[in-house]
Amino acid sequence: MSETPKFKVTIDNISIEVPAGTTILNAARSIGGEVAPPAMCYYSKLQDSGGKCRTCLVEVSKGSEKDPRPMPKLVASCRTTVMDGMEVKNITSEKVIDARKGVVEFLLINHPLDCPVCDQAGECDLQDLSYDHGTEGTRYEFKRRTFEKEDIGPYISLHMNRCIMCFRCVFAADQLTEKREHGILDRGDHAQISTYLSKALDNDFIGNVIDVCPVGALTDRTFRFKNRVWFTKPMDAHRNCSNPKCCGSVRLWMRGDEVYRVTARKDEWNEVENTPDGKPGWICNECRFEKKETKDWVIEGPTQVRRSSVISQGHYEGTKPTPVLIDTVMGRKPQYTIDIHSVSDVNRPEVELSKIDGPAHSDDFKPTQSDGGLKKWTDKLGKG
Amino acid sequence: MGVKLLLEHDKVEGIRYYDTYRKNGGYRAAEKALKMSPADIVEEVKKSGLRGRGGAGFPTGLKWSFLAKPEGVPRHLVCNADESEPGTFKDRYLMEFHPHLFIEGLLISSFALGSNTTYVYIRGEYAWIPDILEQAIDEAKNNGWLGKNIQGTGFDCEIYVHRGAGAYICGEETALIESLEGKRGNPRMKPPFPAIQGVWMRPTVVNNVETLAAVVPIINLGGDEYAKIGVGKSTGTKLMSACGNINKPGVYEIDMTISVEEFIYSDEYCGGIRNGKKLKACIPGGSSVPILPANLLLKTAKGETRLMNYESMSDGGFVSGSMIGSGGFEVLDEDQCIVKHTMTLARFYNHESCGQCSPCREGTGWMYKILKNLEYGKGKMSDIDLLWDIQRKIEGNTICPLGDAAAWPVAAAIRHFRDEFEWHVLNPDESQKRNYGLAHYADPIHVAASA
Ligand SMILES: Cc1cc2nc3c(=O)[nH]c(=O)nc-3n(C[C@H](O)[C@H](O)[C@H](O)COP(=O)(O)O)c2cc1C
Numbered sequence: 064m065s066e067t068p069k070f071k072v073t074i075d076n077i078s079i080e081v082p083a084g085t086t087i088l089n090a091a092r093s094i095g096g097e098v099a100p101p102a103m104c105y106y107s108k109l110q111d112s113g114g115k116c117r118t119c120l121v122e123v124s125k126g127s128e129k130d131p132r133p134m135p136k137l138v139a140s141c142r143t144t145v146m147d148g149m150e151v152k153n154i155t156s157e158k159v160i161d162a163r164k165g166v167v168e169f170l171l172i173n174h175p176l177d178c179p180v181c182d183q184a185g186e187c188d189l190q191d192l193s194y195d196h197g198t199e200g201t202r203y204e205f206k207r208r209t210f211e212k213e214d215i216g217p218y219i220s221l222h223m224n225r226c227i228m229c230f231r232c233v234f235a236a237d238q239l240t241e242k243r244e245h246g247i248l249d250r251g252d253h254a255q256i257s258t259y260l261s262k263a264l265d266n267d268f269i270g271n272v273i274d275v276c277p278v279g280a281l282t283d284r285t286f287r288f289k290n291r292v293w294f295t296k297p298m299d300a301h302r303n304c305s306n307p308k309c310c311g312s313v314r315l316w317m318r319g320d321e322v323y324r325v326t327a328r329k330d331e332w333n334e335v336e337n338t339p340d341g342k343p344g345w346i347c348n349e350c351r352f353e354k355k356e357t358k359d360w361v362i363e364g365p366t367q368v369r370r371s372s373v374i375s376q377g378h379y380e381g382t383k384p385t386p387v388l389i390d391t392v393m394g395r396k397p398q399y400t401i402d403i404h405s406v407s408d409v410n411r412p413e414v415e416l417s418k419i420d421g422p423a424h425s426d427d428f429k430p431t432q433s434d435g436g437l438k439k440w441t442d443k444l445g446k447g
Numbered sequence: 448m449g450v451k452l453l454l455e456h457d458k459v460e461g462i463r464y465y466d467t468y469r470k471n472g473g474y475r476a477a478e479k480a481l482k483m484s485p486a487d488i489v490e491e492v493k494k495s496g497l498r499g500r501g502g503a504g505f506p507t508g509l510k511w512s513f514l515a516k517p518e519g520v521p522r523h524l525v526c527n528a529d530e531s532e533p534g535t536f537k538d539r540y541l542m543e544f545h546p547h548l549f550i551e552g553l554l555i556s557s558f559a560l561g562s563n564t565t566y567v568y569i570r571g572e573y574a575w576i577p578d579i580l581e582q583a584i585d586e587a588k589n590n591g592w593l594g595k596n597i598q599g600t601g602f603d604c605e606i607y608v609h610r611g612a613g614a615y616i617c618g619e620e621t622a623l624i625e626s627l628e629g630k631r632g633n634p635r636m637k638p639p640f641p642a643i644q645g646v647w648m649r650p651t652v653v654n655n656v657e658t659l660a661a662v663v664p665i666i667n668l669g670g671d672e673y674a675k676i677g678v679g680k681s682t683g684t685k686l687m688s689a690c691g692n693i694n695k696p697g698v699y700e701i702d703m704t705i706s707v708e709e710f711i712y713s714d715e716y717c718g719g720i721r722n723g724k725k726l727k728a729c730i731p732g733g734s735s736v737p738i739l740p741a742n743l744l745l746k747t748a749k750g751e752t753r754l755m756n757y758e759s760m761s762d763g764g765f766v767s768g769s770m771i772g773s774g775g776f777e778v779l780d781e782d783q784c785i786v787k788h789t790m791t792l793a794r795f796y797n798h799e800s801c802g803q804c805s806p807c808r809e810g811t812g813w814m815y816k817i818l819k820n821l822e823y824g825k826g827k828m829s830d831i832d833l834l835w836d837i838q839r840k841i842e843g844n845t846i847c848p849l850g851d852a853a854a855w856p857v858a859a860a861i862r863h864f865r866d867e868f869e870w871h872v873l874n875p876d877e878s879q880k881r882n883y884g885l886a887h888y889a890d891p892i893h894v895a896a897s898a
């Protein structure tokens with residue numbers, strides 16, 4: 064077999080080479096940072112996903128080397144493949160920013176404002192999206208569309224009000240389980256995710272729909288209202304699962320010695336992470352819902368969380384610096400460069416949160432004489 | 448009288464049945480075509496300049512030439528008979544009264560494209576028409592025009608009529624394909640285009656009923672002769688379904704050289720505005736195309752007479768023109784309320800959005816709610832700008848053109864009838880009792896003298 068040819072693509076003035084057949088979105092993700100358009104419906108591990116939410120729209124200002132004409136409309140970057148010599152504008156395009164604001168507004172007009180009681184809060188893609196790309200306030204003055212809350216089986220609860228119709232759970236059920244038992248009923252703004260006769264979703268791998276759901280529409284009933292995610296501490300763990308399709312590597316969300324919740328491991332795009340041998344890390348229902356004791360698991364250590372996340376808890380990764388020079392992207396400041404420690408005295412990197420008993424308290428972060436006081440470590444951070 | 452190609456035998460008693468159709472020259476084109484090579488038929492259609500009659504006006508011959516022909520993979524012709532665009536009812540007329548013309552067109556096109564299994568996807572609400580078509584299919588089969596080894600040529604073709612379940616979106620060609628496959632009628636992401644991967648991932652051509660019927664006169668006359676009828680890129684004849692406040696609503700075949708004024712006022716066509724009222728506005732090509740006030744309908748912004756064809760109707764772009772679209776010609780007289788009319792259309796698109804993509808799913812409902820407020824005297828001035836902004840954020844940002852189709856009517860109504868919207872806001876009580884009326888919408892437009 065001949066090797067796939069490489070195409071050169073330039074996104075927001077940054078050029079890279081990617082194999083032919085790569086989508087604009089994946090090319091942008093390989094650059095990283097803000098250059099990667101937000102994606103609410105695309106999910107790299109789910110075939111046919113994407114194209115629906117329209118948050119990932121980008122402007123193609125040059126089609127290719129051969130046919131340099133710009134594309135007449137904004138395109139969904141998750142479903143458009145790159146051409147050799149293509150030039151794409153994401154955050155450098157006024158049109159994209161304007162259209163994306165529109166999409167965020169559309170996604171929010173019927174979304175309930177129940178973040179304070181939503182289990183997804185703190186790890187919700189829609190919260191991040193509206194924070195990064197939305198506007199303050201809403202122009203929508205009508206009653207929001209509502210549906211009844213439904214428990215679809217013993218493990219999963221469905222809050223249709225929060226659903227953004229990304230179709231991910233439908234693809235997940237189609238592709239991961241033996242038989243899909245739920246789908247989309249009706250159409251337009253009255254369409255809903257449901258089972259026809261309030262059936263229980265009962266299938267070895269159905270729990271994964273919770274992980275793929277970008278919002279709090281599908282949540283884990285065994286974790287329901289037990290805790291806010293930012294009070295729990297994520298730990299990477301594994302067990303020898305007898306289910307051959309289950310990867311057995313998970314994330315435990317703990318508090319003290321208690322396991323509150325089990326999820327698959329997620330990557331920086333909030334997708335289920337591939338295992339080291341390249342397989343998607345889906346987990347079975349037994350691992351997710353039934354193994355809630357530390358003795359069930361071999362704990363590998365605290366999860367490295369992005370610094371920007373509300374769940375960071377001190378053991379975060381050194382944030383991947385956004386490889387975007389400020390002047391390349393029209394003077395826009397890349398995100399995540401603010402150093403939280405210069406404005407807040409909580410969440411000091413050297414304080415190991417997993418060693419604190421109970422919820423963290425601001426006292427836990429007070430600089431003490433023994434570590435040289437606040438000044439010393441902010442200086443240290445300043446030097447990198 | 449203009450040339451009649453499709454409705455030539457409209458007044459012939461019994462033309463619906465095989466024998467009468469055959470006696471009146473029916474299946475002559477098929478006889479001729481079956482002796483030609485498929486490539487030559489495609490060539491004739493290209494020469495004819497025929498443009499798709501489903502709404503977008505894409506050149507049919509060109510579309511046919513895109514059809515992929517991989518070895519060993521069946522190809523399909525699918526006829527789009529979903530006709531659900533409000534104001535459009537020409538396909539129904541053809542299928543109901545001229546089923547054999549339609550089937551002859553299907554047969555020739557299937558032969559040209561190499562489709563041994565051809566589907567007619569028909570709107571569910573046309574409940575009585577599948578029977579008519581199936582009867583005609585049986586007659587055609589009994590006379591050797593369908594089935595195995597047609598007229599001894601070795602070509603096999605079956606036509607199946609598939610009933611839709613009542614969704615406008617299933618008229619969008621990829622949603623139609625999904626629905627035909629038995630799935631939820633959601634439009635597909637393109638590419639791949641149907642010509643490469645359509646029904647069951649096989650190469651597929653989707654064409655409108657009228658488009659395929661027009662293939663019959665094209666073969667009879669020859670592509671070049673057909674192209675001589677009409678003007679410019681608007682060749683041949685076009686069926687218009689006229690409705691609204693006119694004296695003679697109905698389906699008319701026009702050659703595309705007549706003026707809009709003639710079409711509305713002459714006795715051969717619409718017969719003028721009903722009850723001696725004045726013309727206020729018109730949607731010339733089905734509910735999705737921009738509405739035009741009387742003055743811009745009859746004359747272009749340049750002051751030229753507007754003609755009933757693709758080019759002239761779209762003269763001025765969306766700023767001062769519209770589109771021929773699907774040929775649904777809706778006439779509004781001076782007593783009609785544009786706000787109410789726009790609201791009704793917005794309700795339709797809200798109801799018919801498939802809900803896949805955020806701008807269309809959420810935006811259509813939002814526009815409808817705002818328009819409802821405006822119509823019922825609860826609107827605010829800022830609502831008009833908000834509507835404009837919403838439609839702008841839907842247009843061009845969706846998967847399929849339904850989003851655009853929902854945005855355009857709103858945009859055009861605000862563009863041309865803004866003062867009527869403002870009047871509703873400023874006179875909430877009065878607007879519940881009377882309509883804004885004709886106002887200045889028929890006044891001659893001032894054309895800047897060219898230097
Ligand atoms: C929302 C929507 C509805 C449509 N409905 C119809 C229809 O009812 N009939 C039709 O022929 N084309 C309809 N179309 C156009 C088709 O997608 C397609 O362009 C057409 O069938 C192609 O045939 P033609 O080239 O012969 O016009 C619709 C398009 C959209 C976006």
Ligand code: SF4
Nearest residue numbers: 226227229230232276
């Ligand atoms: S329930 Fe969640 S995953 Fe499923 S469509 Fe709605 S938002 Fe997407």
Ligand code: SF4
Nearest residue numbers: 801803804807845847
């Ligand atoms: S534009 Fe509307 S109808 Fe078309 S795919 Fe999107 S939601 Fe569905």
Ligand code: FES
Nearest residue numbers: 114116117119141
């Ligand atoms: S992520 Fe591309 S459209 Fe949703």
